Amino acid sequence: MPRRTLLIVDDHRVVIAGIRSLLDSLADVEVAGEATDGAEAVELARRLRPDLVIMDISMPGMDGVEAAGLIREVSPGTRIVIYTMHSDQRFILELFKAGISGHVLKEGPPSDLCAAVEAVMHGGTYFTTIDPAALLRQLAPERDGKAPLLDLLSPRELDVFRLLADGLSVKEAAARLNISPKTVETHKYNLMEKLDVATTTDLTKLAIRHGLISV
Amino acid sequence: MPATNSGSGLSERLKKQLFLYVAGALLVLALGVGVSFVATLFGQLKQAEEDGLAHIARTRAQAVGEWCCLARSLALQVTSRTRIREELAAYNEGRIPIGELAAFTRPKLEDAMNLSRELMGVTRLDREGRQVVSVGAAVPEALRTHLPTAGDGPRFSPPVRLGDAPCLVIAAPILDRESRPVGTDLVVMNIGRLLEIVHRTGRTHRGGDANLGYAADGGAALFPDPAGGLPKPTSSRREALALAVAGNAGILGSGDEVTAYQPVDDSGWGLAISIDERELYNPLRLRLIQLSLYSLLIYAVCLIVLWRVLRPLTGRLLVHASELESEIDAKTADLTAELDARLKAERALQEAHQQLEDRVRERTRELAEANEALRQTHGRLEQEHEQRKLLSRNLINLLEESRMDVARELHDHTGQLLTTLRLDLQAALERTPASPGDGCRLQLESAADKVTLVQRDIKSISKGLRPDTLEYMGLAQAVGTLLDEYRAATGLDIHFFHKGVPRRFDSRKELALYRITQEALTNVAKYAHARKVHVSLILRDHRLGLTIEDDGDGFDPEAVSAQAGSSGSLGLTLMRERMVQLEGTFHLESAPGRGTQILAELDISEADDA
Structure with a gap:
């Protein structure tokens, strides 16, 4: 089995040196290059x-997220492990959707990195904090399913929704709610965006369907 | 009195003017009439004079004609003795000799000589023109041949001079009973009386030169004057005589002479009477001048009468005029008074207008001053506002920068050092043989765990200070993450909706919206006692709107604002200032028991970023 080539990208040389010494213990990898920013990393990936x-x-x-996308473009065969101190769930989900194969926290034990390299080398993925695939599976039905539509709306938006669906003008609704017409205008626009309707007529239909107003 | 003086002066003036006008008009009239009248009159008088002259010529020619008749009948008397004709016929037939005839004839002719004193001689010729006998003055040979013998009547020869006497010869044919010519008598006539007739004067008060002419050489030759001299006629007279000889009558005028010409009946003669033009016409002119003088005199008389008549007339006129004048004066006075009144009214109006304008100007000035004061105040306020804006921007920048500095320091140095420290510890641990109860190894592991804890703490602090999630996740995800954390920390039911938010845009605007969310959530968590929070980030035509609504206790925004210095008040102020700095809007609505709504909006179009 030929030795796998490896590129290390970090803006701290100390970290690069640390990773190098850590991976020395792995027999079948060879560090082919080092880069200290995203642009350099993309260039090296294209070349090596x-x-x-x-x-x-x-x-x-250029930050890592952008660089990762570009590297996937210039060298589709290259797999990427993110070694970072960021552990936000949303962030990791985003990375996973962008085609990243592994995520290792810098604050975790160094063995995590070795394990991640091993796993990814063998075609797998390695995420130290969460399992993004499972999280996605878990989130998907909630998004697609019948999440209560009106939960999207704030109480004030619901008020505006009712009044507008009832046929009041923005001005009248503003007077009724004792707020400025401009605010009502904003609420109206926002709730139409949230409910994904284009016209006031659709809004009325939706209100009837959800029993907000009676015919 | 001046008025009277001026009145009489006026009257005098008026009179003079009227007089001059009428005199002038009369003069023009008189001149016009006079000129046309005189011209016509002169023409007619002239014609009359010329007619007079022609009449004289005619009567003179008649007298001459009468003389001719007499002479002719005298000659016929000489020839018409029967015995003589018989004797002559006998001679012609040769019955008697010439001597006998002559003897017979002579006494008869001598007897005949007594018929008239003008008869100066007779010469009888036979049929062949041979002289039979001659009594008295002999007939010159030249005339004898010159005479015609053919006989239609006695004929006159041109005038000749025989001795001292002017004469002419009448050739009268002698006819027998059958009117056949048997001989010719040549009768010599003294033409002294004829010439007297021609040249006589006295029938008119003025004379003229008369000339008698006979046909000769296609023109006319002249009879001599009574003195015997041959007159030398002017060309016009000659021309007139030629016309008369040719049988015409008329008047011929040349430069300074007028000639009337008239033929003399049955003689072939012509008579012309010439008169000097001045002599003919001067009397006319004199009469005309006389007439003109009379006219002038009449004109002068008229003028005098006019002068007399004008005096009362002008007086009357003046009376009327003065009445008229006084009337005009009265009217003028009325009009002047009215005009004065109007002028006064106008002046008053103008003054009023002026006052009004003054007041308006004053008011305008006051307003301008007030306006200026307002502008200055406004300028000052604006300046202050700008200063405050600047101050708050500096404050916000300072806040963010110092947070950033600390966060960077923690991350870049402390964080990295800790990372390498932990790696070192890890490496040391790996090199340390794993033997249970090894104090050194345990300490190393403990140290590694503590390093991990410190790293976590530092990360948490750093994140609070500097939301680096903005950098690598963008605003929507960063806010989502923030809300995740709040949800986890507070148990609030937080709903987040975002639509159309760009991954990255102006980092100041990202940070402002992020910080407002952070501050609002902090407030909700601290004060609101809310159950639900709705957060939305929605892009609408380049404007990104952030709304944060909770169903908590709510508060009185004015009361909170009044509590200057309180942390809640500061937080609200900071939120508002962040938006103001970026030309955005910030709107907070709240009331006790009605929750709180925050609406912030920013323009994130590229043009605005520039």
Whole structure:
């Protein structure tokens, strides 16, 4: 089995050195290059076509998220492991959707990184904090399903919705709610965006369907 | 009195003027009439004079004609003796000799000589023109041949001079009973009386030169004057005589002479009477001048009468005029008074207008001053506002920068050092042989765990200070993450809706919206006692709107604003200032028991970013 080529990207040379010494213990990988920012990383990936890139996110110039997308473009065969201090769930989900193969927290034990490299080298994925695939599976039905539509609306938006569906003008609704017409205008626009309707007529239909007003 | 003086002066003036006008008009009239009248009159008088002259010529020619008749009948008397004709016929037939005839004839002719004193001689010729006998003055040979013998009547020869006497010869044919010519008598006539007739004067008061002419050489030759001299006629006279000889009558005028000409009946003669033009016409002119003088005199008389007549007339006129004048004066006075009144009214109006304008001007000035004062106040306020804006921007920048500095310091140095420290510890641990109860290894592991804890703490602090999620996740995800954390920390039911939010845009605006969300959520968590919070980020035509609504206790915004210095008040002020700095809007609505709604809106179009 040929040695796998590796690219390390971090804006701190100390970190690069640390990763290097950590991966020395792995027999079948070879560090082919180092980069200290996103642009350099994309250039090296295009040139070296490494099997793996270990990359930080917070870097000057082009950040890791953008660089990851570009590397997937210039070298589709390259797999990417993000080695970072960010652990936000949404962030990791976003990375997963962008085609990242692994996410390792810098604050975790160094063995995590080794494990991630091993797993990804063998075609798998490695996420230290959450399992994004499972999370996606868990979230998907909630988004697609019949989540109560009106829960999207705030109490004030519901008020506006009722009044407008009842046939009041923005001005009248504003007078009724004792707020400025401009505010009502904003609420109206927002609730139409939330409910994804284009006209006041649709709004009325929707209100009837949800029993907000009676015919 | 001046008025009277002026009146009489006026009267005098008026009179003079009227007089001059009428005199002038009369003069023009008189001149016009006079000129046309005189011209016509002169023409007619002239014609009359010329007619007179022609009449004289005619009567003179008649007298000459009468003389001719007499002479002719005298000659016929000489020839018409029967015995003589018989003797002559006998001679012609040769029955008697010439001597006998002559003897017979002579006494008869001598007897005949007594018929008239003008008869100066007779010469008898036979049929062949041979002289039979001659009594008295002999007939010159030249005339003898010149005479015609053919006989239609006695004929006159041109005048000749025989001795001292002017004469002419009448050739009278002698006819027998059958009117056949048997001989010719040549009768010499003294034409002294004829010439007297021609040249006589006295029938008119003025004379003229008369001339008698006979046909000769296609023109006319002249009879001599009584003195015997041959007159030398002017060309016009000659021309007139030629016309008369040719049988015409008329008047011929040349430069300074007028000639009337008239033929003399049965003689072939013509008579012309010439008169000097001045002599003919001067009397006319004199009469005309006389007439003109009379006219002038009449004119002068008229003028005098006019002068007399004008005096009372002008007086009357003046009376009327003065009445008229006084009337005009009265009217003028009325009009002047009215005009004065109107002028006064106008002046009053103008003054009023002026006063009004003054007042308006004054008011305008006051207003301008007030306006200026207002403008200054406004300027000052604006300046202050700008200063405050600047101050608050500086404050916000300072706040963010110092947070950023601390966060960067923690992350870049402390964080990285901790990372390498932990890696070192890890490496050391791996090199340390795993033997249970090894104090060194335990300490190393403890140290590694503590490093991990410190790293976590620092990360948490750093994140609060600097939301780096904005950088790598964009606003929507960063806010989502923020809300996740609040949800986890407070148990609030937080709903988040976002639509159309760009991944990255102006980082100041991202940060402002992020901070407002952060501040609002903090307030909700601290004070609101809410159950639900709705947060939305919605893009609408380049404007990104952030709404945060809770169903909590709500509050009186004015009361909170009044509590200057309180942390809640400061938070609200900061939120508002962040939006104001970025030309955005910030709107907070709340009332006790009605929850709180925050609406913030920013323009995030690129043009605005520039």
